[in-house]
Amino acid sequence: MKSLVCTTPGQFDYQTGEQPTLQPGHAIIRIRRVGICGTDLHAFEGTQPYFNYPRILGHELAGELVAIDGDTDFEVGETVTIIPYFHCGHCIACRSGKTNCCERLQVGGVHIDGGMTEFLSVPAYSLVHSNGLGFDELALVEPLAIGAHGVRRAAVQAGEHVLVMGAGPIGLGVMAFAKLAGATVTALDLNDNRLQFCREQLGIDHTVNARQEDALVQIRRITKGDMPTVIIDATGSLKAIEQGFSYLAHGGRYVLVGLQKGNISFSHPEFHKREATLMSSRNATRADFDQVMNALKNKDIDPTTYITHRVAFDQVATEFASWLNPELSVIKAMVSIP
Numbered sequence: 193m194k195s196l197v198c199t200t201p202g203q204f205d206y207q208t209g210e211q212p213t214l215q216p217g218h219a220i221i222r223i224r225r226v227g228i229c230g231t232d233l234h235a236f237e238g239t240q241p242y243f244n245y246p247r248i249l250g251h252e253l254a255g256e257l258v259a260i261d262g263d264t265d266f267e268v269g270e271t272v273t274i275i276p277y278f279h280c281g282h283c284i285a286c287r288s289g290k291t292n293c294c295e296r297l298q299v300g301g302v303h304i305d306g307g308m309t310e311f312l313s314v315p316a317y318s319l320v321h322s323n324g325l326g327f328d329e330l331a332l333v334e335p336l337a338i339g340a341h342g343v344r345r346a347a348v349q350a351g352e353h354v355l356v357m358g359a360g361p362i363g364l365g366v367m368a369f370a371k372l373a374g375a376t377v378t379a380l381d382l383n384d385n386r387l388q389f390c391r392e393q394l395g396i397d398h399t400v401n402a403r404q405e406d407a408l409v410q411i412r413r414i415t416k417g418d419m420p421t422v423i424i425d426a427t428g429s430l431k432a433i434e435q436g437f438s439y440l441a442h443g444g445r446y447v448l449v450g451l452q453k454g455n456i457s458f459s460h461p462e463f464h465k466r467e468a469t470l471m472s473s474r475n476a477t478r479a480d481f482d483q484v485m486n487a488l489k490n491k492d493i494d495p496t497t498y499i500t501h502r503v504a505f506d507q508v509a510t511e512f513a514s515w516l517n518p519e520l521s522v523i524k525a526m527v528s529i530p
Contacts, residue, residue, distance in 0.1 A: 193311035196350035196508055199246045201238030204509040212313035219260040220318045222394070225308050225331035227252030228525040230360055230428070231302060232517055234236060241453045248305035250339070251276035253312070254322075254330035262316055266275055269449050271322040273330040274314050276300035276307075277475045283352065292475035294342070299475070320478075328526060332495035332512055335524075336484045337428075337476035339365025342449040343373060345473040346422045350374025355411060356357060357436055359386035362449060363426035368493050369483075376420070377432060378414055380407060385521040395498045411439050424473075425450045427468075434458060437468075445469040500524040 193211045196204055210262045212220055232249045234240035254273050260266055273374045279286050279294035286294050290377065295514030300306040300314070322330055339421055348354055356363050359381035367390065370377050378398040379390040390396040419441035425433050437458040440446055446468060463470070487493045500523045501513045508527055515522045 193310045194505075195248050195305075196505070197246050197248055198235055201245070202236065202513070204236075204456060204512060206352075206509065208249065211311045214259045214261055215313060216261050217316055217320055218313050219266070220258040221229075221255040221307075221314060222258050222313050223250075223529050224311060224313055225253040225254040225327040226307050226527040226529065227335065227361075228512075228515060228527065230362065234304075234428075236512060236518065239453065242302060242332040243449060247301070248274040248308050249301045249406070250307035250309075251299060251301040252302075252331050252334045253307040255307075257314070257319070258311065260319075264319075266316075266321070268321055271330065273320045273322070273333050274318040275476070275478060276314075276318065276322060276334065276483055277320065278304070278315055286390075288487040289477070291451055292477050296327065297475075308505075308527070315393070320391075320481055320485070323489060325485070327487055328456065328496050329488055332498060332524070333481060333484050333488070334476070335361050335494065336365040336368070336487075336495060337480040338362055338473075339367075339460065340369045340448065340483050341476040341480040342366050342424050342447050342473040342488075343369040343512060345471055346445050346447045347423060348375050348422055349371040352376070352422055353378070353415050353420045353441075354422040354424065355380060355436075355439055356424050356426060357381075357391055357432050358426035358428075359383065359452060361425060362426075364394060364483055364498060364523070366424050367394055367425055368448065370422075370424070371395070372487065372492055377413065378410075383518055383521070386523070389523060406436070408438060411483060415441075417507070420444065422447070428452055429455065430456065437463060438467060440468055442466045442499075443468070445471070447471050447473050449473045498524040499526045503527055505529040 267306040278298045279291040283295035352375045354375040358378045380400040387399040421441045421444045425445045
């Protein structure tokens with residue numbers, strides 16, 4: 193069995209090993225697709241929090257069920273994806289249904305080895321039926337679920353103005369589900385190509401390129417002075433996160449989906465006078481996965497438009513570094529494993 197291992201920042205090695213054996217309560221998947229996300233790119237750069245090397249990356253997965261232990265409604269040979277947030281089931285978060293932020297959470301491809309491999313063993317509870325979706329669509333359910341979870345955390349209501357900072361794959365998912373909730377959406381980014389994608393592929397109402405004009409001025413103009421009642425950060429950039437506080441309407445909510453490795457700071461008086469709400473949004477729950485699957489089945493979202501680059505498994509090691517180059521306008525790179 194071949195696996196691609198990130199041995200140190202900036203270095204990949206293909207390694208061979210034994211195919212996993214079936215363990216109690218687990219399933220084995222033959223991986224067919226792996227979506228590349230910001231976590232993978234940051235791990236390669238050496239800037240991903242909670243990360244140790246060597247590590248097999250990849251948690252946006254689709255494949256075929258090879259074996260499963262236990263009495264379940266899954267059948268060997270069917271197409272599946274997984275919820276790659278492996279939880280303990282016993283801590284206070286798990287007992288309250290917040291398995292996405294379990295005290296002992298292990299995320300595939302981050303805390304433990306992920307899916308950039310031919311065969312992967314996972315807890316059987318993490319499996320998700322394909323419901324007729326193809327490999328490409330299934331591999332995009334997880335990043336879309338993160339966006340859906342962020343919108344749910346913000347409790348976005350129809351008619352609200354939502355500012356989404358960051359037009360990468362996670363930000364695009366946030367925008368899509370904010371629009372489905374009936375919000376007016378503004379996308380903020382520094383990359384014109386990504387903002388053009390937002391307008392043309394997602395029908396985003398407004399876009400702001402902070403390089404061209406002061407973002408605060410643009411946002412105030414777009415909202416007719418009210419400012420956004422919801423801001424959702426999907427950049428993970430310290431500068432962007434801290435600047436975002438100044439864009440928030442009085443009484444607004446600010447949700448951090450992007451993850452910053454260090455501390456953030458903001459003016460308490462400015463935050464306090466707005467009676468603002470600040471919250472984080474981590475991963476997603478099965479309810480979010482179900483919402484995404486329904487949206488894809490109903491054609492409310494076409495995730496395949498996000499795929500801008502495709503590569504065979506054997507070529508990932510040589511191509512991966514190029515996806516960090518903003519001039520290539522990578523939205524989503526998709527790896528195929530034969």
